[in-house]
Amino acid sequence: MSTPVEMPPPATGPGSAAPLLATEHVSKTFGGLVAVNDVTFEIPERSIVSIIGPNGAGKTTFFNMLTGLYKPSVGRIVFDGKDISRTRPDRITTLGIARTFQNIRLFATMSAVENVMVGQHARMKAGLIGSILRPPKVRREERDVEEKAREMLSYVGLAKSVHDELAVNLSYGDQRRVEIARALASDPRLLLLDEPTAGMNPQESDRLTAFMRRLRDERNLTILLIEHDMKVVMGVSERITVLDHGEKIAEGDPIEVRANPLVVEAYLGKQG
Amino acid sequence: MSALLAGTPLKGRENFAIAVVALAAAALLPLFFDPLSNITNNCILAAAYVVMALGLNIVVGFAGLLDLGYVAFYALGAYTIGWFASDHFSSVDGGEGFHVAAGEFASNLPGIHLNFLLIIVVAVVIVGIAGMLIGLPTLRLRGDYIAIVTLAFGEIIYRFAINGDEINFAEGYKLTNGRQAISPIDSIDLPFFAPFDSAFSLRPFYWFCLVLVGVVLLVNFRLRDSRLGRAWIAIREDEVAAASMGVPLVKTKLLAYATGAAFGGISGAFLGSYLTSVNANNFTFGFSIFILAMIILGGLGSIWGVAIGAILLSFINTYFIPDVFNTVPSKFGLDFDLTILNFGIFGFLILLVMVLRPQGILPERRRALELTEGVGAGDAIEVRTP
Numbered sequence: 061m062s063t064p065v066e067m068p069p070p071a072t073g074p075g076s077a078a079p080l081l082a083t084e085h086v087s088k089t090f091g092g093l094v095a096v097n098d099v100t101f102e103i104p105e106r107s108i109v110s111i112i113g114p115n116g117a118g119k120t121t122f123f124n125m126l127t128g129l130y131k132p133s134v135g136r137i138v139f140d141g142k143d144i145s146r147t148r149p150d151r152i153t154t155l156g157i158a159r160t161f162q163n164i165r166l167f168a169t170m171s172a173v174e175n176v177m178v179g180q181h182a183r184m185k186a187g188l189i190g191s192i193l194r195p196p197k198v199r200r201e202e203r204d205v206e207e208k209a210r211e212m213l214s215y216v217g218l219a220k221s222v223h224d225e226l227a228v229n230l231s232y233g234d235q236r237r238v239e240i241a242r243a244l245a246s247d248p249r250l251l252l253l254d255e256p257t258a259g260m261n262p263q264e265s266d267r268l269t270a271f272m273r274r275l276r277d278e279r280n281l282t283i284l285l286i287e288h289d290m291k292v293v294m295g296v297s298e299r300i301t302v303l304d305h306g307e308k309i310a311e312g313d314p315i316e317v318r319a320n321p322l323v324v325e326a327y328l329g330k331q332g
Numbered sequence: 333m334s335a336l337l338a339g340t341p342l343k344g345r346e347n348f349a350i351a352v353v354a355l356a357a358a359a360l361l362p363l364f365f366d367p368l369s370n371i372t373n374n375c376i377l378a379a380a381y382v383v384m385a386l387g388l389n390i391v392v393g394f395a396g397l398l399d400l401g402y403v404a405f406y407a408l409g410a411y412t413i414g415w416f417a418s419d420h421f422s423s424v425d426g427g428e429g430f431h432v433a434a435g436e437f438a439s440n441l442p443g444i445h446l447n448f449l450l451i452i453v454v455a456v457v458i459v460g461i462a463g464m465l466i467g468l469p470t471l472r473l474r475g476d477y478i479a480i481v482t483l484a485f486g487e488i489i490y491r492f493a494i495n496g497d498e499i500n501f502a503e504g505y506k507l508t509n510g511r512q513a514i515s516p517i518d519s520i521d522l523p524f525f526a527p528f529d530s531a532f533s534l535r536p537f538y539w540f541c542l543v544l545v546g547v548v549l550l551v552n553f554r555l556r557d558s559r560l561g562r563a564w565i566a567i568r569e570d571e572v573a574a575a576s577m578g579v580p581l582v583k584t585k586l587l588a589y590a591t592g593a594a595f596g597g598i599s600g601a602f603l604g605s606y607l608t609s610v611n612a613n614n615f616t617f618g619f620s621i622f623i624l625a626m627i628i629l630g631g632l633g634s635i636w637g638v639a640i641g642a643i644l645l646s647f648i649n650t651y652f653i654p655d656v657f658n659t660v661p662s663k664f665g666l667d668f669d670l671t672i673l674n675f676g677i678f679g680f681l682i683l684l685v686m687v688l689r690p691q692g693i694l695p696e697r698r699r700a701l702e703l704t705e706g707v708g709a710g711d712a713i714e715v716r717t718p
């Protein structure tokens with residue numbers, strides 16, 4: 061019983077008894093292809109957890125199941141005590157899971173502010189009739205939502221001068237920022253980041269790492285990260301889960317995972 | 333004006349001001365012509381088409397759902413007034429008829445006669461239910477498949493309309509009168525206004541239709557800059573991302589579809605009353621394309637563009653082809669009526685627009701961006717639309 065080691069949740073705060081998110085024997089098959097195979101894992105509340113693994117290991121498929129874009133073929137996903145294995149993506153967002161995408165998926169022809177306002181969709185009430193008649197209640201909601209969107213954009217570090225710029229015209233780094241702001245706008249408890257540092261230089265990566273910690277500490281967020289940049293992963297994660305060929309091959313804190321021969325093998329190939 | 337042509341967004345107040353000026357100018361127009369002038373007639377049809385085109389604009393332009401069966405809602409709206417404001421059901425209440433706030437003339441006739449304002453409500457309900465029925469299963473589909481199913485839906489309603497004269501129920505009532513048409517339809521009779529009478533003056537019909545245009549403009553502008561409007565654009569841009577941001581896809585699309593349908597129904601009911609008959613011949617597939625062409629010509633999603641596109645195509649259809657250029661074939665020694673070519677001409681115009689100005693006459697800023705900079709993806713319909 062050396063690996064995987066069952067670690068107690070890191071001492072980041074009180075009340076981390078029940079995990080915020082847990083998957084139980086989750087598998088996903090596409091036809092004959094097994095993309096994710098029998099993965100059981102947990103994310104304690106207010107932690108930063110990473111999933112790593114070589115390309116094609118099933119990380120993004122796993123993410124897509126957590127956010128409802130795919131339904132697991134087998135197994136259960138439990139978020140905050142509720143089974144969300146068969147829940148629609150928009151309902152899952154309402155329950156408190158938000159995400160970003162590996163290849164940024166902003167609404168290209170909407171401004172940064174509008175993008176973040178869409179992120180608040182589920183928290184808004186205005187319906188068809190309300191939107192047409194625009195009573196004071198709806199006006200107020202619109203104003204508040206826009207204000208919050210701008211706040212959120214400033215929080216992620218987007219310059220005020222580009223708040224109203226169309227998403228497509230933003231620099232790559234700013235697009236990443238807007239995507240995180242859009243995800244944060246839905247007031248999530250769990251934030252899923254799919255390779256957020258892809259295409260960033262080391263300084264930008266460092267800043268993002270610091271920002272993730274800030275999110276956890278200031279906003280009580282739990283963060284699940286898919287990441288290839290080992291420096292980021294090792295620096296920020298409290299726990300790491302390693303997937304290879306759809307299976308969980310290791311789990312533990314950064315030091316353990318780094319020392320695990322299975323992980324080394326998955327990344328570098330067998331020795332000798 | 334150049335800013336407008338480049339697709340720079342206008343502020344709410346500016347749009348409101350433009351709308352007020354445009355509608356006021358339009359309202360004065362018939363005073364320069366004879367009350368029964370054919371020009372007024374053409375203006376009424378144009379206004380009715382603006383209502384439909386702006387309704388369809390919500391579906392196609394905002395939400396990006398290519399609806400090729402919009403005529404179905406026109407037909408259902410028209411049959412609503414055909415059924416509930418004529419002597420179609422002649423032996424209702426032992427031939428006494430059933431009247432609710434009907435006009436003085438209509439209240440002595442057999443059949444069901446509801447006031448036009450009630451008809452609008454009933455039409456919206458009927459069309460809304462039909463929209464839900466077809467939308468719920470359909471709107472789970474993506475892009476092109478929605479187009480195929482809505483096309484079939486339009487055709488089904490058309491077949492019902494054509495063959496409805498052989499579908500009997502209750503005391504021998506026909507569902508529709510098919511090509512024989514349900515006629516006459518009650519004229520519009522609003523509280524506090526003299527009954528509309530197309531034998532005396534067309535102006536009241538025109539002014540009433542302008543009010544409908546005002547309503548549909550307001551709905552378009554308000555919805556575009558609302559929670560729903562943003563969700564529609566988000567869905568159009570990227571369904572997966574929209575769903576992941578908490579936008580319920582089917583419900584949101586359904587709202588676009590039903591809102592668009594409602595205006596098709598309202599305009600259909602108005603045209604039924606104005607033309608005093610509801611004829612199945614009017615509900616062909618070509619009509620759906622006719623309305624869609626207005627949107628493409630004006631600029632998908634652009635509210636002012638669509639209004640202009642609708643007015644242009646309507647006048648080309650009712651004035652330029654039959655009245656102005658109709659003698660052109662004979663000048664070339666050909667012996668045919670230009671009106672039989674009208675859809676060919678529309679097709680040619682769309683072709684010209686696609687080649688010369690694919691973003692439409694007054695493009696919406698987002699669409700212009702998609703076309704000029706290759707932005708936006710997914711199953712977008714912009715350039716491939718017929």
